[in-house]
Amino acid sequence: MTSSAAKPDILGLDLAMRSSTALDAVPLHLNEAQWHKVADYLQPVSLKQGHVLIEQGVKDRTVYFIESGSLTVHYEDSKERIRIAMVGPGSLLGEGAFFSHLPRSATVSAGSDCRLWCLTPLRYRELGTRFPDLALELTLAMSAVLARRMYNRPKRVAVT
Numbered sequence: 001m002t003s004s005a006a007k008p009d010i011l012g013l014d015l016a017m018r019s020s021t022a023l024d025a026v027p028l029h030l031n032e033a034q035w036h037k038v039a040d041y042l043q044p045v046s047l048k049q050g051h052v053l054i055e056q057g058v059k060d061r062t063v064y065f066i067e068s069g070s071l072t073v074h075y076e077d078s079k080e081r082i083r084i085a086m087v088g089p090g091s092l093l094g095e096g097a098f099f100s101h102l103p104r105s106a107t108v109s110a111g112s113d114c115r116l117w118c119l120t121p122l123r124y125r126e127l128g129t130r131f132p133d134l135a136l137e138l139t140l141a142m143s144a145v146l147a148r149r150m151y152n153r154p155k156r157v158a159v160t
Contacts, residue, residue: 023148024149057103065117066087
């Protein structure tokens with residue numbers, strides 16, 4: 001992906017984060033120049049309604065930032081009960097596995113057509129090498145979402 005292709009598009013993610021009032025909105029407030037730098041490390045992802053983004057039990061540490069659309073998060077616990085959470089624009093998915101290095105704790109499917117931005121661990125390390133201040137801001141924002149979800153029992157299922 002070239003940076004010129006990503007730069008105009010990434011500002012939609014910034015707007016989604018700034019305008020979200022959800023408990024698990026990503027508290028990342030970068031200026032336009034910073035967003036353009038971060039954009040070079042993110043990949044845009046389009047997901048059609050009903051498609052699976054993350055599968056429970058899979059070992060993958062990619063994190064996804066939601067620009068538009070809604071996603072459902074569900075898993076079966078030891079008593080075979082399915083728990084569901086909804087996650088929308090301005091939030092993220094995959095932070096649990098990103099930080100823990102453990103398999104995915106839930107399955108995530110698109111509840112509607114979605115536009116996401118993914119960040120792999122390799123691209124995150126590259127961002128951290130070139131722009132450590134931006135990587136730190138991103139880490140703090142993702143950690144804040146993780147902490148908020150853990151403190152809010154209904155949102156815990158969204159920790160993927």
